[in-house]
Amino acid sequence: MNTYIKTFFILAVAVWMSCCNMGRKDKNYYCDDIMHFTLSASLRDSIMSEPNAGIDILKKMRENTNDSISSYALLIQISNCYHWAGKIDSAMMALQKVVDFCERSEPSPCLPQLQAEACVGYGNRLSYTEEYDSAIVHLKKGVDAMMKSENLNRLPNVYTTLAICYEMISDFPQAIHFYKRAIFTADSLNQRKALQFTRLFSLANLFSEMENIEQAECYFQEAEKYWDEVSDIDKAFLCNYKGNHYTNVVKDYQKALEYHQQYNRFTQSAQSSYLSLPFRRSLAAVNLAEVYLLMEQTDSASFYIERAKEWYQQSEPWATLEYDIIGLSAMLALKENRLDDAEKILSKQMLVNSDFVEPSIIHKTNEQLEELYARKNDFKNAYHYRLKINAYDDSVRNTKVRNNIAEMEMRYRQDTTLLRKDLRIAVVEKSASRWQNIALLSLLLLVLIATAAGAFILYTRRKREQEYRRQVAIVTGLRMEIVRNRVQPHFVFNALNVMIPSLEQHKELERPFRLLIQMLRNNLRASEQVAVPLEEEMGLVKNFLMLHEIGGRHKIAVNWQVADDVPADARIPSMAIQIPVENAVKYAFMPEQKEPRIDVRITRMNNMIGIVIDDNGVGFQPGATGAFSERGTGSGLKMLRRTVELLNLRNSIKMIFEIENKQQLTHGSHGTRVTLLVPFDYHFVM
Secondary structure, X not given: OHHXXXXXXXXXXXHHHHHHHOOOOOXXXXXXXXXXXXXXXXXXXXXXXXXXXXXXXXXXXXXXOOOHHXXXXXXXXXXXXXXXXXXXXXXXXXXXXXXXXXXXXXXXXXXXXXXXXXXXXXXXXXXXXXXXXXXXHHHHHHHHHHHHOOOOOOHHHHHHHHHHHHHHOOOHHHHHHHHHHHHHHHHHOOOOHHHHHHHHHHHHHHHHHOOOHHHHHHHHHHHHOOHHHOOHXXXXXXXXXXXXXXXXXXXXXXXXXXXXXXXXXXXXXXXXXXXXXXXXXXXXXXXXXXXXXXXXXXXXXXXXXXXHHHHHHOOOOOHHHHHHHHHHHHHHHHHOOOHHHHHHHHHHHOOOOHHHOOHHHHHHHHHHHHHHHHHOOOHHHHHHHHHHHHHHXXXXXXXXXXXXXXXXXXXXXXXXXXXXXXXXXXXXXXXHHHHHHHHHHHHHHHHHHHHXXXXXXXXXXXXXXXXXXXXXXXXXXXXXXXXXXXOOHHHHHXXXXXXXXXXXXXXXXXXXXXXXXXXXXXXXXXXXXXXXXXXHHHHHHHHHHHXXXXXXXXXXXXXXXXXXXXXXXXXXXXXXXXXXXXXXXXXXXXXXXXXXXXXXXXXXXOOEEEEEEEEOOOOOOOOOOOOOOOOXXXXXXXXXXXXXXXXXXXXXXXXXXXXXXXXXXXXOOOOEEEEEEEEOOOOOOX
C-alpha cells in the first residue's frame, strides 16, 4: 500500500510539472515533456515493482487530460506498465491505438515524436516475441517519424535494435549496415563514446561469424579503446565474443583460453546479479571445457564439464546450453576412447528437444556421431551423419559467401557514394577556386576602373573649374566693359547740356537729372551682382527708357505686360531685361522705321518666370557689323549668355536663354525675340 501511495504521489507531481510546462512557447521543451515524463530511479523501480498500480494511476490521469497528444503519450506509459506486468498483448494493443491515432491525425509539431515513440515501442515488443520481420517494419516507421521530429537522441538506439533484428534473421549485411549507422549517428549527435562499445564488439562478432578476420579484429580493437569506461557486463560480453572468435574462427586456442578465463572471472566475482546468474556461470564453464578439449587437456575439460553441470542444475532450462553440455561430455568420452559411454551420452542427447537448439551445436553433435560410428566401424551410420555434416557445411558456407558478397557490395556502394561525394566536393572546390580567382581579378579590375574613373573625374573637374574660372573672368570683363559702354561720354554730355542750363529756371528738369544719377548708380551696382529682384530690374529699364526720351532720340513705344501672379521679388539675372531692351533701342531700328515698338511680356509658366522681349526692328543678324562687335551691345548679349551657362552648371533645373529672328519664326514678320525662362527655386551661385 505504501508503494502504491508513493507511486501515485511521484507520478502526480511529474504530471503536474509537465502540465505546467505545456504553456511554454518552446516547442521542443513542450514535446519532450509530453513524450517522456522524467522518471527518477525510485519512481521507475516503484512502477516496475507495482506496475498494476501504475496502470490505474495513469488511466485516471488520462481521463483528466484534454490534449489528445498528451493523452496518447500517457497511453505509451501505460503500455510500458503492461510490459513490466508481463501483459505483452495489452501493451501491444495500447501502442497500436497510439499508432492508429497518429495515422489519422492532422500534422502537428509534436505528432512525429509521438508516432516515433509508438512505432519504436511496438517494434521492440515484437522483437521480444521474436517476430523480427514485423519488428523491422515498425522500427523503420519509427525511424521515418523520428527523422521528421526534432529529437534524434534515441535514433542510434533504434538503429541498434534494427541491427539486432537483422542479425537474428541472419541478414548480416543489413545488420552491419545499421550498426554502422548507429555508430555514425551517435558520433554526429556527440553522444557518450562509451555507448559505442557494445555496437563495436557486436560488429566485430558479425564479421567473425562471416569469417572476416581482418574486419572482426579491427572492430574488437576499436571496442577495447573504451574498456576503462564501460561496465563489467559489457566487458564480460566482449571477452565471451572474443573468446568464441579465437576458438571457432582463428583457431588460436591459447588466446581463446585467456578471454574465456577472463569471462569466467567476471561471472565468479561480478557485482552485477545478471553476470552471476547460474546459467552465466554454466556458460563460462562450457566455454572453458570446449577450449581445453580442443587443446587435448582432458583433465581440465572434465573439471569444467562437471562445473557446468552443477551450475546448469541451478538455472532455468535452456535447451542450447543443455545440449552443449551433453555434447562436450560425449566429446570427452571420445577423447578418452570410451566409445560405449560416448554412445550412451549421445543417445541421452537425442532426448533433448532440438527445436530450440542452435544449428551450430547440432552440427558439433553430428560430427561426434560420425566419429563415433566410424571408430565402431558402423560406416553406414557414419556416412549418414557425414551427409548431414556436408549439408550443413554447404549451407553455412553458402550463407557466409552470400553474406560476405552482400556486405562487400554494400561497402562498395557506400565507398562509391563517398568517392562520388569526394569527386563532387573536389569539383566544387575547384570551381569555387576558379570563381574565387575570377572574383579577385574582377575586384582588381573594378579597383583599377574605379581608380581610373576617379582620376578622370578629378581631371574633368579640375578642367571644368579652370574653364569656369576663365569664363567668370570673361564675364567679369564683359560686365566692366558694359558698364564703361553704358556711361558713354557723348550720351552723358548731351543729357547734361540739355538739363544743366535749365535747372535754375526749370525745376521740372531736376527729376531727369536725378534719374540719370540713379541709373548710373544702379548700373554700377548691377555689374557687381549676379541676380536682382524682378521689380528692381524693371525699374532700372524704365529709368533708362525715360532718359533715352529726354536725350532727344526718336520715340520708341515700349509696352509692358506683367502678369498679376508673378512675384515682384522674384530673382532674375542682373541686366537680363536691360541688355536686350537697350540693344533693341540702340541697334534694332533704322531712322526711317515707322512706329518702332518694344513689347516686354513677363508671365508665370508653371514653376518658372517667362520673360519675352519682342521688337519690330531689322531682326537678329549674328555676325553683322555692329550687332555683336566687341564695343557694341553684342558684348552684353554675350555676357548674358555666358552668365546663364555658368549658373546652369550649378543647378539641376536649367535656365533657358534664346535669341531668335522673328522672320524665321513667322513668315512676313520682322524683328528680334529674346526669351528668358528662370525657375523660381534657382540658385544664383557662381
